[in-house]
Amino acid sequence: MFEWLRTFWYGRILFLARGEHLAHFVNQVSKEGIILYHTQKSERGMRAQIKLADFRRLRRPARRTHTRVHIVAKYGWPFVAARWWRRKGLLIGIVIIASVLTILSQLVLSISVTGNKNLVAADVIERAEKLGLRTWVYSKDLDLNGIAKSLQEQLPDAAWIGIERQGTSIQIRVSEKTRPSIPDEVGNLVASRAGIVKEIMVIDGTPLIHEGETVRAGQVLIKSPQVNNMSSAKNAPVSVARGFVRARVWYSAEGQIPLVEDKVEESGRVAKGRGIKIGSRVIMLTAQSSPFEQSREEVITQSIKLWRNWRFPVEGIRVDHIELHNVHIERTVSEARQLAEQIARAEVQKKLTQGVPIVLETVKVLSDNSGSERVRVEVETYEDLAVYANP
Incomplete structure (x- = not known):
C-alpha cells in the first residue's frame, strides 16, 4: 500500500528501448x-519502467550504446498536477462551484407547510419569519424546536407543530385539532375529548363550563357571540368563539405477554434471487425456489423510467427468501412484565396528541391466572380541549 503511494507520488515513466x-x-x-x-x-526491443527523476539520466547510456528510447506511458502525481495546472481556469471554477454549493447547503432556501387544511400556509410562514425562520439564513443557527413551540402557542387551531430540516428546505408539519362534526354548533368551541377543566381563557364568546368541571367529548365549552341562524344568508359572516380550555386528560392501555410462548421468527438468513419480468412472465435467473424449510418472500421490482409515464418493458426482480424457524420462549415474571409494559406504553403513545407533555404516568400490574402477565399504563396529560365544530 505505502509502496504504491510512494510510486504514485514520485511518478514513473514506461519507455521502450530499441x-x-x-x-x-x-x-x-x-x-x-x-x-x-x-x-x-x-x-x-525492451520495455521497462523508471522513476521520473532518473529519466533524463538515460541520455548518456543511450548515446553511448546508440539506443533509441521512446516514452510509452506516464503516470503519477507529477503528471496529474501538470495536467491540472494547464487547466487552471477549470480547476478554479470547480473550487468556486464547490465553495458556493457548500455555503448554499448550509442556508435555508425554501420553507413549506404541510398537513394544514384550515390554517393558511402564508400565515404560518409569516409567523415563522417573525420568529427568525426565514430564507437565506444559516439553518444551524435556528432553534427549530423552540420555533415550533412558539408557533403552536400562537396558533390555537394547531394541535401539534413540528419543523424538519431536509437539506436546504425547511418543512413545517402541522397537525390541526380534531373538529367533531356537530352542524348545530358552528362557531362554538367544543371539547375534543373528555377531561377535567383546570384553566379557562375566553377571548371572544361566552363560557358554558367552569374550572373543576368534568366535560365529555363534543360538549360546548365556549359559545360563539353570535348564533348562526339557519334562516340567515349563506354568505353572511359567522362570529366564532375564541379562547383556550386546558384540562387534565387521561389515557390508558394494557399489554399482555405469556410466560411460555411458541412462535415463528426470522433467523436472519436470507437467500436472494434475481430475475427479469417481461410483461406478465417472470424468468428467475438465480434462486428460483427457497432453500429453507420455512421462509417468506419479499419481492422487489426495479423498473427504468425513460420518459414521463413510459417505462422500459423489461423489469428487474429481486426475491428475498427470508428463513423462518420455530422458537420456544420461556420468560421470567419480570421479563414478561417488562415486555407487557413496553407494549402498553406504545399503545398509549399512539393515542396521545403529538407534542402534548405527560404530567403523570402510572404502571399497574393486573392479576392474571392464565400463565401470562398483564400490565396497564395510565398517563395523565395537560392539554387544550377547545376545538371548533365542523359546519
Whole structure:
C-alpha cells in the first residue's frame, strides 16, 4: 500500500528501448546508478519502467550504446498536477462551484407547510419569519424546536407543530385539532375529548363550563357571540368563539405477554434471487425456489423510467427468501412484565396528541391466572380541549 503511494507520488515513466546493444545499454544504466523496474524483452526491443527523476539520466547510456528510447506511458502525481495546472481556469471554477454549493447547503432556501387544511400556509410562514425562520439564513443557527413551540402557542387551531430540516428546505408539519362534526354548533368551541377543566381563557364568546368541571367529548365549552341562524344568508359572516380550555386528560392501555410462548421468527438468513419480468412472465435467473424449510418472500421490482409515464418493458426482480424457524420462549415474571409494559406504553403513545407533555404516568400490574402477565399504563396529560365544530 505505502509502496504504491510512494510510486504514485514520485511518478514513473514506461519507455521502450530499441537498438542492437540492449545488454550493453542495461549495463551502462546500472553503472549510472539508475534502477529499472518491470523490465521485459519483446520483439520490438525492451520495455521497462523508471522513476521520473532518473529519466533524463538515460541520455548518456543511450548515446553511448546508440539506443533509441521512446516514452510509452506516464503516470503519477507529477503528471496529474501538470495536467491540472494547464487547466487552471477549470480547476478554479470547480473550487468556486464547490465553495458556493457548500455555503448554499448550509442556508435555508425554501420553507413549506404541510398537513394544514384550515390554517393558511402564508400565515404560518409569516409567523415563522417573525420568529427568525426565514430564507437565506444559516439553518444551524435556528432553534427549530423552540420555533415550533412558539408557533403552536400562537396558533390555537394547531394541535401539534413540528419543523424538519431536509437539506436546504425547511418543512413545517402541522397537525390541526380534531373538529367533531356537530352542524348545530358552528362557531362554538367544543371539547375534543373528555377531561377535567383546570384553566379557562375566553377571548371572544361566552363560557358554558367552569374550572373543576368534568366535560365529555363534543360538549360546548365556549359559545360563539353570535348564533348562526339557519334562516340567515349563506354568505353572511359567522362570529366564532375564541379562547383556550386546558384540562387534565387521561389515557390508558394494557399489554399482555405469556410466560411460555411458541412462535415463528426470522433467523436472519436470507437467500436472494434475481430475475427479469417481461410483461406478465417472470424468468428467475438465480434462486428460483427457497432453500429453507420455512421462509417468506419479499419481492422487489426495479423498473427504468425513460420518459414521463413510459417505462422500459423489461423489469428487474429481486426475491428475498427470508428463513423462518420455530422458537420456544420461556420468560421470567419480570421479563414478561417488562415486555407487557413496553407494549402498553406504545399503545398509549399512539393515542396521545403529538407534542402534548405527560404530567403523570402510572404502571399497574393486573392479576392474571392464565400463565401470562398483564400490565396497564395510565398517563395523565395537560392539554387544550377547545376545538371548533365542523359546519
